Every structure is written in C-alpha cells, then in structure tokens.
Amino acid sequence: MDDAYVVGDPDGLSPLQAEIRDAVARELHAQFALRADRLDLADLPEVAYQITLRVDGVLTARRSGRAGQTPA
Numbered sequence: 001m002d003d004a005y006v007v008g009d010p011d012g013l014s015p016l017q018a019e020i021r022d023a024v025a026r027e028l029h030a031q032f033a034l035r036a037d038r039l040d041l042a043d044l045p046e047v048a049y050q051i052t053l054r055v056d057g058v059l060t061a062r063r064s065g066r067a068g069q070t071p072a
Helices: 015-034 041-063
Strands: none
Touching: 015 041
C-alpha cells in the first residue's frame, strides 16, 4: 500500500508527486495562455523544456529546504 493512502491523501500521490503535478499543470496552463489555447507539434519541444524547468524548480526547492515555494 502506498504511504499516501495511509496518511489519507485521496489522490494517492506523495507530496513530491503532488508538487510535480501542480508545477506541470501551472506550466501547461501558462503555455496554453501564451499560445492562444493551441499547441502545435512544433511547440512541443519548447513546452517540454519549460515543464522540465518547472520540475527542476520543485526538486531544487526541496533539496534546499524550501518545499512548496516553487517559482510561479
């Protein structure tokens, strides 16, 4: 059984997974807004790069003890 279920997290994600999910969602939202709610195949490498930066921000913040304070 996953520890997330033991502590009562309904979506079954660990705190780190939830932070990564939220960071990815924020970046996808930003990318769709920048691109008028449309992503072309040619945009995907840049979108993937920006999502990678968001996830790196989450992991860096956790390593430095600032969990939950990812850049917007």
